[in-house]
Amino acid sequence: MEYAAQQGDIDSLYRLIEQNPHILEEIDLIPFVETPLHAAARAGHVQFAKEIMILKPSFSWKFSPQGLTPVHLALQNRNPRMVFHLIQMDTSLVRAKMRGGLTLLHLASQSGDINLLTVFLKVCPDSIQDLTSKNETALHLYKRFEVLEFLLRWLKRNIIELQTILKQKNLEGNTILHIAATKNDTKAMGLLIEVMRDLDAANLMDQRAFDIINNQDIKNNLLRAEARVKRLRKVNSLILSVHEWLIRKTGMKESMSNDTRDVYMIVATLVATATYQATLSPPGGFYQIDGPGSNNTMTQAHGPSNSSQVYAGKSVMSNMNFLMFSFTNMCAFLPSIFTIIVLMPRNVGWLLLYESTWLLAVSYLSSIIVISPNYITTYVSISIFFVLLPVLWVASFVFFTPRLKILV
Structure with missing residues (x-):
């Protein structure tokens, strides 16, 4: 069997199986063994x-006496083609651990091969969370600055638990920041300072990265970054306090069921539709082109605020009534828009609808401007709109946004 695997002779493989149908099972019974898949992976x-994996998938997870699985053996023998074919047949092999708890992602980070990192993360994004037996992430094992830069860029794009990964400590209590400081890697330190929040973490020897690095400029940057993080933590603490207070006072749960979410979405959509329609058909209607007292000249949008002349297409309401109408209408329309945006599931469709929803809000404001009786009501309505907008944004941020783990 070993000879057939070394030669890649599939016909010989099946002849051996004909002679002994239990030959593969007999090999599989041995806890640590060089399987035919190991031999094929080594020989390329x-x-x-692939034939062996079809016949005996368990071989792909079998450890050799040296603590290697076939896919790790292929990677160590610098045979990426074999690695790609093996993980194509079983994508979970990306997370297979060899001696020391090393996965393919750890090995690629050690070797500095960004192409392999790209493939492994594409096939199995969750592998970024895997730890070695020394509690090391792939970031701890980076060999080149470009590797760390790539991993951080990928993390920021693909995972919300960025700070959890960055705060991970190895058995000595070192974070990735400690590792960069130990290497005196000033470029890596500068990059990590920009994204990490736990900058003053101490290892088991009670050393911070600040105590290890020798570069004075980096030390100064660390001090400034730590001061910035402390300010952000205070803001985060305030937001969480207000958030919890609102949850208690309103009696709402921090996480809502799908049925509750659907009810809110339906009500918000109905309110947004009704209020938008009200701007298209305001109480009393509009002045008509041929109506009594109307001005047929369409070159001027509004008349002076003290003019008795009226203009076609403008609301018939008095200034005070129109301002009351626009204010109450906006107070109903904008919260419903924010509710729709916040409650929509976060996916590709959300990005498209997010843009469309804001365009609807702009269209709503344009409608208010068009039907406004004169300059004064126009300016006041615009002011109301842009005062309500940030207030509602902050309110929705505090009330609906989950805890900001990035600042903790």
Whole structure:
């Protein structure tokens, strides 16, 4: 069997199986063994390896006496083609651990191969969270600055638990910031200072990265960054306090069921529709072109505020009534828009609807401007709109946004 695997001879493989149908099961019974898949992975016989994986998938997870699985053996022998074919047949192999708890992602980070990192993260994004037996992430094992830069960029794009990964400590209590400081890697330190929040973490020897690094400029940057993080933590603490207070006072739960979310979405959509329609058909209607007292000249949008002349297409309401109408209408329309945005599921469709919803709000404001009786009501309505907008944004941020883990 070993000879057939070394030669990549599939016909010989099946002849051996004909002679002994239990030959593969007998190999599988041995806890630590060099399987035919190990031999094929070492020799680079892709077709033979795929044939073995079809016949005996468990071989792909089998440890050799040296603590290696076939896919790790292929990577160590610098055979990326074999690695790609193996993980194509079983994507979970990206998370397979060899001796020391190393996964393919750890090995690629050690070797500095960004192409391999790209493939592994694309096939299995969750592998970024895997730890070695020394509690090390792939970031702890980075060999080149470019590798760390790539991993951080990928993390910021693909995972919300960025700070959890960055705060991970190895068995010595070192974070990735300690590792960069130990290497005296000033470029890596500068990059990490920009994204990390736990800058003053101490290892088991009670050393911070600040105590390890020798570069004075980096030390100064660390001090400034720590001061910035402390300010952000105070803001975060205030937001969380207000958030919890609102939850208690309103009796709402921090996480709502899908049924509750659907009810809110339906009500918010109905309110947004009704209030928008009200701007298209305001109480009393509009002055008509041929109506009594109307001005047929369409070159001027509004008349002076003290003019008795009226203009076609403008609301018939008095200034005070129109301002009351626009104020109450905006107070109903804008919260419903914010509710719709906040409650929509976060996916690709959300990005498209997010843009459309804000365009609807702009269209709403344009409608208010068009039907406004004169300059004064126009300016006051615009002012009301842009005063309500940030107030509602802050309110929705505090009330609906989950806890900001990035600042903790």
